[in-house]
Amino acid sequence: MPSINVSLKDGASADQLDAAKKQVTDQGGKITNEFKLIKGFTAEFPADKVHSLQSNEHLNVEADGQVKTQ
Template identity: 75%
Template sequence: MPAYNVTLKSGASPDELEAAKKKVTDQGGKIINEFSLIKGFTAEFPADKVNALETNEHITVEADGEVKTQ
């Protein structure tokens, strides 16, 4: 399954993050990392169901990938 980073948008309540985590597990995904500096997590989630997360106006969903510095 592909991995996605899910982060809470500014002004959204912590309950929205909990709702997103529940949506991930209810749809067959697995949370693999929770962030401590920002409100969010990385989850392995079925690509055909990611739209269920992207429609939530309180979170941002991005494909996880390698980050490099120069």
């Protein structure tokens, strides 16, 4: 399963983050890391279900990966 980062957009409530976490686990995913500085998490999530999170207007969803500086 690919890893994805999920974070709340500005103005979204903590309840919407909790709902996203529940959606991940209900659809066979696993939360692997919860962020402390921003409202979000990393999860292993089935690739064929990612669209269900991406369609949520309160969430930013992106592939998890290594970040490099120049």
